[in-house]
Amino acid sequence: MTTKTNAERNPKLAVWKFASCDGCQLSLLDCEDELLAVAGAVEIAYFPEATRAVVRGPYDLSLVEGSITTPHDVERIKRIRKQSKTLITIGACATAGGIQALRNFTEVDDLTAAVYATPAYIDTLAKSMPIADHVFVDFELRGCPINKDQLLEVISAFLHGRKPNTPTYSVCMECKRRGTVCVMVAAHTPCLGPVTHAGCDALCPAYNRGCFGCFGPMETPNTAALSAWWRRLGVADPQLMRAFRSFNAGAEAFRKESEAHEHADH
Amino acid sequence: MxxxxxxxxxxxxxxxxxxxxxxxxxxxxxxxxxxxxxxxxxxxxxxxxxxxxxxxxxxxxxxxxxxxxxxxxxxxxxxxxxxxxxxPDVRLWQAHRTDGTFSITPAADExxxxxxxxxxxxxxxxxxxxxxxxxxxxxxxxxxxxxxxxxxxxxxxxxxxxxxxxxxxxxxxxxxxxxxxxxxxxxxxxxxxxxxxxxxxxxxxxxxxxxxxxxxxxxxxxxxxxxxxxxxEQMGRSLETANLKATLYNRSEDPLWDEVAERCLTCGNCTLVCPTCFCTTVTDVTDLSGAVAERRRQWDSCFTMEFSYIHGGSVRYTPKARYRQWMTHKLASWIDQFGVSGCVGCGRCITWCPVGIDITDMARRLQTADQPLGEAR
Structure with a gap:
């Protein structure tokens, strides 16, 4: 590659991690066939998961994985925001607080006392929060983990100044396009697909499993109506509560629905 | 025969x-x-x-x-x-950028x-x-x-x-x-x-x-x-088609639409299993380098927000508006548009609705509601 002038320099990409499992960052490394194209299109300036080399900010594009769980996180995300022209969150943790948002439904002190030998050393917040609770986010990419094709789409869209094609409708749309037989109708398997945001290409139903809701609530989720139908399929309140309380437990629609089944008398 | x-x-x-x-x-x-x-x-x-x-x-x-x-x-x-x-998904064309210009290749539709x-x-x-x-x-x-x-x-x-x-x-x-x-x-x-x-x-x-x-x-x-x-003689459902078009137009503000919207998941299943729903959306995608772009056409549904998106937002932003649009188009305005009903009575929208919403039941209830109004005129 020839040396580029400052004006034609590739956009600087940074990948940041907060409370998370690293799975979404790995989706970027998992691009394999496309990784060289990514490296050709952007300058990877900060990506500790992939390289120790660090290029100083500011950055054109920051991808942020993970949720905000400590006072230190709050300060750090603000600094990152200041250094980033565009900030895109990747994954359920950054977008909804992740699985660790289960703490939001209990007392965090009880958890630290149960887990750590010396809880006094732990400086943590009462809740696991999405990035957008603290700084302005330009775009949120859903998924636990994110879909690598969608990640490439988001990066491509950013590079060419267009809107990413990441539909916000239900997983059912993807099932029907694939030609998968509905597991809820044909096998009476409880499925979160009708209230879940598309993006995984309806992976689980294609393997005869109900949707787990990894991509969080779809654009207009009618969780109450789905729960009413699940009851007809024999699902009781405790299981309903757990179904909505997983990777996207902190997403508002799922949080409210799980709470509706938490103390229900049935 | x-x-x-x-x-x-x-x-x-x-x-x-x-x-x-x-x-x-x-x-x-x-x-x-x-x-x-x-x-x-x-x-x-x-x-x-x-x-x-x-x-x-x-x-x-x-x-x-x-x-x-x-x-x-x-x-x-x-x-x-x-x-x-x-x-459900077809590539319409691909474009390649070369030397400051670009060429369009029609999709090889085998x-x-x-x-x-x-x-x-x-x-x-x-x-x-x-x-x-x-x-x-x-x-x-x-x-x-x-x-x-x-x-x-x-x-x-x-x-x-x-x-x-x-x-x-x-x-x-x-x-x-x-x-x-x-x-x-x-x-x-x-x-x-x-x-x-x-x-x-x-x-x-x-x-x-x-x-x-x-x-x-x-x-x-x-x-x-x-x-x-x-x-x-074995039909599991029935639909009274006489005056149905008028009923749907008359009852566009009926509270029954709110009731069905309580149950509707706006998931889009009914439209995609319907043998006559034909709506599609067109999406342009580019690769990372910007050297290749393509236009794809995919099945769409009037139950999605983007379907009615115009500047400023979605026109049919309530589930009620979307269900009403679908049913009214299928059974009424389709007749104005194409000369026949858009429904052939296959029942797929009933079977494959994840929460069992029944278009024939909804029609019957609207027709019942329409009765006194019709007589009053």
Whole structure:
């Protein structure tokens, strides 16, 4: 590659991690066939998961994985925001607080006392929060983990100044396009697909499993109506509560629905 | 039923598939997969759902073992033939950037010559409706047109209606009347298993002539007619179509729409399983380098927010507005637009709604609500 002038320099990409499992960052490394194209299109300036080399900010594009769980996180995300022209969150943790948002439904002190030998050393917040609770986010990419094709789409869209094609409708749309037989109708398997945001290409139903809701609530989720139908399929309140309380437990629609089944008398 | 009917014995059915394959057709028909009878590529009669039937009701589908070894003892598959004529995802073109300019490459649309095996009466009517949408008028859809032109249709009269069928109400079945190359009625009695065959086109006659067959007797023709007549009596649902269009227009503000919106998931399933819903969205994608762009066309649904998105937001942002739009278009404004109802009474939207919303029930309740209003005028 020839040396580029400052004006034609590739956009600087940074990948940041907060409370998370690293799975979404790995989706970027998992691009394999496309990784060289990514490296050709952007300058990877900060990506500790992939390289120790660090290029100083500011950055054109920051991808942020993970949720905000400590006072230190709050300060750090603000600094990152200041250094980033565009900030895109990747994954359920950054977008909804992740699985660790289960703490939001209990007392965090009880958890630290149960887990750590010396809880006094732990400086943590009462809740696991999405990035957008603290700084302005330009775009949120859903998924636990994110879909690598969608990640490439988001990066491509950013590079060419267009809107990413990441539909916000239900997983059912993807099932029907694939030609998968509905597991809820044909096998009476409880499925979160009708209230879940598309993006995984309806992976689980294609393997005869109900949707787990990894991509969080779809654009207009009618969780109450789905729960009413699940009851007809024999699902009781405790299981309903757990179904909505997983990777996207902190997403508002799922949080409210799980709470509706938490103390229900049935 | 046509007086010039023929008989194809069950043991010779495989020759029908072979004859079509010899003529270069990919044979697509019913087969058991994922706990349902779906339309897919079939090679031989052993791929057919021999002895299988289905039980369908609102939001529920179950396979059922039948007493006899019927090849077409089921009612309707989860999805319609729309999949093959109006594919869910197609590339329209690709563009390549070279030396500051770009060139457009039309998508290589390789169309297999398809023979559809087991098309039901309601589905023939649905194809006729798609023909009106895509082939009539100033704007012809070339993707549909090319596929449709290469299709050979083996229709099958229904010997069984499901719990969600209402073709009798829509006058689209269960008897096959037109739009086929060959039409079969499967007859199984104590001694025999055969098909009464009607010929719809010269192409159909040519294929039939390649098979072992003979002229049907009056008794055989009567037996076939009796089967279809019995099916008409088994309809699990019904829809009163008289004045339905006026009712839907009159009752556009009825509180019943709020009730159905309480249940509607806006998931889009009803529209995608509907054999006549034809809406698509067009998406442009670019690769990372910006050297290649392509335009794709995918099935869309009026239940998505983006469907009615214009500057400033979605026009139909409430689930109520979206359900009302779909049902009113299907049963009322479709008639204004295309001259026929958009519903053929296949019942797929009822069976495959994840929460069992029933369009016939909704119509009935609106009609009941409309009664006093109509009298008052």
């Amino acid at each position: 046509d007086e010039h009917a023929f008989v194809l014995e069950r043991q010779h059915f495989r020759h029908l598939l072979a004859a079509l394959q010899e003529r270069g057709y990919q044979t697509i028909g019913p087969t058991v997969r994922e706990g349902a009878i779906v339309y897919d590529v079939i090679e031989s009669d052993t791929d057919l759902p021999v002895g299988w039937g289905d039980i369908q009701d609102e939001g529920s589908y179950q396979l059922m073992q039948r007493a006899e070894a019927a090849l077409f003892g089921y009612t309707l598959s989860p999805q319609s033939w729309k999949r093959f004529l109006h594919p 169309i297999p010559r398809c023979a559809f095996i087991g098309v039901r009466a309601c589905e023939l009517h649905a194809i006729a409706i798609l023909d009106r949408v895509f082939l009539d008028g100033a704007f012809v859809d070339p993707i549909y047109q090319r596929r449709r032109a290469h299709t050979f249709i083996v229709a099958v009269n229904c010997g069984q209606a499901s719990g969600t069928c209402f073709c009798a109400s829509m006058q689209t079945g269960p008897a096959v009347d037109s739009g086929f190359d060959l039409a079969l009625t499967e007859v199984i009695d104590a001694e025999r298993h055969y098909f009464v065959v009607n010929v719809g086109t010269e192409g159909g006659a040519e294929v039939l002539n390649a098979l072992p067959h003979r002229e049907a007797s009056a008794e055989e023709i009567a037996a076939a007619a009796q089967i279809v007549a019995a099916t008409a």
